[in-house]
Amino acid sequence: MSNGKLNGARLEQQFANLGINDNHHQSSGKPTAGRYVPPHLRSQSVSALQSRRPHSGWHQRIESETWDNRRTSFPRADAWGGGSRSEMGYSSPQRRGWSDRASSQGDRSYRPGRYQSNNYGGRGGNFSEDGFNRRGEDGIGSWRDGVHIIATRSSFIERDLFGSPDDLDRQHTGINFEKYDDIPVEATGNNVPEGVSNFTNPPLDKHILSNIELSRYSIPTPVQKYSIPIVSSGRDLMACAQTGSGKTGGFLFPILSELFKHGPSPLPPEQPGLYRGRKAYPAGLILAPTRELASQIFDEARKFAYRSWVRPCVVYGGADIHGQMRSIERGCDLLTATPGRLVDLIERGRVSLSQTRYLVLDEADRMLDMGFEPQIRRIVEQEDMPGVNERQTLMFSATFPRDIQVLARDFLKDYVFLSVGRVGSTSENITQKVEYVEDEDKRSVLLDILHAQTKNDRGLTLIFVETKRMADLLSEFLINSGFPATSIHGDRTQRERERALDSFRTGRVPIMVATAVAARGLDIPNVTHVINYDLPTDIDDYVHRIGRTGRAGNVGISTAFFNRGNKGIVRELIELLKEANQEIPAWLETVARETSSYGGSSRGGNRSRGRGQNRDYRKFGSSSERGSYGSNNTE
DNA sequence: AAAAAAC
Numbered sequence: 001m002s003n004g005k006l007n008g009a010r011l012e013q014q015f016a017n018l019g020i021n022d023n024h025h026q027s028s029g030k031p032t033a034g035r036y037v038p039p040h041l042r043s044q045s046v047s048a049l050q051s052r053r054p055h056s057g058w059h060q061r062i063e064s065e066t067w068d069n070r071r072t073s074f075p076r077a078d079a080w081g082g083g084s085r086s087e088m089g090y091s092s093p094q095r096r097g098w099s100d101r102a103s104s105q106g107d108r109s110y111r112p113g114r115y116q117s118n119n120y121g122g123r124g125g126n127f128s129e130d131g132f133n134r135r136g137e138d139g140i141g142s143w144r145d146g147v148h149i150i151a152t153r154s155s156f157i158e159r160d161l162f163g164s165p166d167d168l169d170r171q172h173t174g175i176n177f178e179k180y181d182d183i184p185v186e187a188t189g190n191n192v193p194e195g196v197s198n199f200t201n202p203p204l205d206k207h208i209l210s211n212i213e214l215s216r217y218s219i220p221t222p223v224q225k226y227s228i229p230i231v232s233s234g235r236d237l238m239a240c241a242q243t244g245s246g247k248t249g250g251f252l253f254p255i256l257s258e259l260f261k262h263g264p265s266p267l268p269p270e271q272p273g274l275y276r277g278r279k280a281y282p283a284g285l286i287l288a289p290t291r292e293l294a295s296q297i298f299d300e301a302r303k304f305a306y307r308s309w310v311r312p313c314v315v316y317g318g319a320d321i322h323g324q325m326r327s328i329e330r331g332c333d334l335l336t337a338t339p340g341r342l343v344d345l346i347e348r349g350r351v352s353l354s355q356t357r358y359l360v361l362d363e364a365d366r367m368l369d370m371g372f373e374p375q376i377r378r379i380v381e382q383e384d385m386p387g388v389n390e391r392q393t394l395m396f397s398a399t400f401p402r403d404i405q406v407l408a409r410d411f412l413k414d415y416v417f418l419s420v421g422r423v424g425s426t427s428e429n430i431t432q433k434v435e436y437v438e439d440e441d442k443r444s445v446l447l448d449i450l451h452a453q454t455k456n457d458r459g460l461t462l463i464f465v466e467t468k469r470m471a472d473l474l475s476e477f478l479i480n481s482g483f484p485a486t487s488i489h490g491d492r493t494q495r496e497r498e499r500a501l502d503s504f505r506t507g508r509v510p511i512m513v514a515t516a517v518a519a520r521g522l523d524i525p526n527v528t529h530v531i532n533y534d535l536p537t538d539i540d541d542y543v544h545r546i547g548r549t550g551r552a553g554n555v556g557i558s559t560a561f562f563n564r565g566n567k568g569i570v571r572e573l574i575e576l577l578k579e580a581n582q583e584i585p586a587w588l589e590t591v592a593r594e595t596s597s598y599g600g601s602s603r604g605g606n607r608s609r610g611r612g613q614n615r616d617y618r619k620f621g622s623s624s625e626r627g628s629y630g631s632n633n634t635e
Numbered sequence: 636a637a638a639a640a641a642c
Contacts, residue, residue, distance in 0.1 A: 289639065289640075316640090321642080338641090339640060341641060341642095343641070371638080372639080489639095515637085537636085
């Protein structure tokens, strides 16, 4: 199962296996049984999918429904005539690419020869008296003659995107609004704009306000308070914010708001190239370090782009690239991507970054670490993305080590540094326990913990291990011990990963064993317990991992198994526990004392200064000055 | 040393 090296028959087999276990298909009774639907498309309404059924051949339909987004999921009489659009006609050579038109803002309908100048986006008309479209056909706005045409509302789409008010799954009830005022916020840089305390029309566009309201967010979280005016005033941002503090909204709200205000960029004349089709020119690009995180961000983007001219898309590896290409060539204004797949699409000539005005690096410290940095540099510096002065760049992460801040400077101009939450530490919402457990005792201690909590705890337990192999072994062990468990790691297929995450999220399988792939950014409500079965070697990873619980003001528990193998992080761990007002076991202090303070590793010197690392190094950094980049390693 | 991310 975990070694998926089947070749020829793989695809068919995958399709054949599909209808069996996927509860999405079963529960919603959609006509898609037997087909793989990526997570971000699974909530499409029945009518939407049915309406597409008669249009094209079976094979085509799999692909298009897989990656198709809302925009083309609904019949559009004006664009498609009698609704006889076929995938073949779609790719016919006589179709003119939208990007090689004389007019910069071309019509995006797909019928060959159809042309309406100054029109961008979907149909905006068809209003009914109450503003709702009863047939559930719209939700796609447009831009015409400098005016943002907001599409009619659709109760179908709204239920898909926003859930119903009593839908516990979707609610953000845990947000402790009173506590927001106590959270320290530090904004440094030149002329830092004043924070806003409400979602209001200036500076936000009215339409984004309406989508924020539909999502039931009532007041800005601390990071949003500042990111909104910072982005609206054209500034760059490096934001260091506690996990679960609304970082995604922190960049989506102001970016979409600006896009709604200003409309699409004029498209450049198409360069001759191998690929003659419609190229995607996203106005905003969001990069994320894992596929699941990209998918999660995209889900949010769909909510806040609802009824607007902005079409969000997502691309990531491990999923069929052709479907993704078809999706983005239908229009792609706000693209969320993992780096590898994006580079692939750029090489294929399917994506140009020449119109990208907003660049977001989520989990930025991860994106700029040794594994990712070359790819990021390539995307940002060696493709056709506008230079640092012609775009706005935003970086977000819960941790921002000083050396990464130095690196990040290459991508930013006169940025505001924002530090939200308990600086450099984890939230007090999380009760952190550390237990001394030898490797050979870990299994039985884990079982004890799980036995103790299954009684009345209906929350989810996330268990982190260091290796993919251990993730497999441990989840198998738990299952054999009678605990419903699943696992997620990079050697599982994308389908397995998504299914594992989904069954965990819904609570069907309340225990998940995970590698670092699940450590960052994933927003899974109701994770009440994070267990570090293996502690990471980097304290920042620990911070991100335990941040999967205690989200949005909820409380959570974290348990770490510590033994001699983990003494490398002992001092940083103690510092962290102190800052978060956690109990520190006496034996842990002993281990720290026994661990030589000069212990050979360079880690103690550069990174560990506790609170220092999440503060603006321009202001708090020790010896290195702004101008001394390149020779700053003399501590 | 391991994990993640493209085929």
